[in-house]
Amino acid sequence: MSKKTLIILAIPIVLFTAVPFxxxxxxxxxxxxxxxxxxxxxxxxxxxxxxxxxxxNALEQIWSWIKTIWSSYIRPFFQNIWQKTKDFFLREYERxxxxxxxxxxxxxxxxxxxxxxxxxxxxxxxxxxxxGLFK
Numbered sequence: 001m002s003k004k005t006l007i008i009l010a011i012p013i014v015l016f017t018a019v020p021f022x023x024x025x026x027x028x029x030x031x032x033x034x035x036x037x038x039x040x041x042x043x044x045x046x047x048x049x050x051x052x053x054x055x056x057n058a059l060e061q062i063w064s065w066i067k068t069i070w071s072s073y074i075r076p077f078f079q080n081i082w083q084k085t086k087d088f089f090l091r092e093y094e095r096x097x098x099x100x101x102x103x104x105x106x107x108x109x110x111x112x113x114x115x116x117x118x119x120x121x122x123x124x125x126x127x128x129x130x131x132g133l134f135k
Contacts, residue, residue: 011044
């Protein structure tokens with residue numbers, strides 16, 4: 001519920017609990033009614049402060065409860081999962097590290113050979129093009 005709804009609901013409750021339901025007997029009793037009504041209206045801010053403070057206390061208790069559940073159950077559960085996942089990937093890394101290094105060295109040698117063969121072919125084809133220009 002919104003604040004506005006709570007205020008609208010609270011005002012009649014406060015008024016009906018503070019004001020007697022009997023019809024006034026005389027003019028003097030109407031003045032008493034006005035006095036009770038004015039005291040009730042003056043007490044409304046204090047009433048809403050108490051409601052607000054009760055709401056804040058309830059939220060603080062809920063937050064404390066959530067923190068306790070998080071630190072007791074949820075966080076250790078995810079830490080356990082994270083630790084197992086991390087250990088798995090570290091083992092895989094160590095297992096594959098040597099083979100990856102060997103494969104890297106093989107690929108490096110293959111690239112060197114390929115580059116050498118291309119370097120040899122480039123001047124030959126370049127010279128053939130130059131010869132073709134003068135024919």
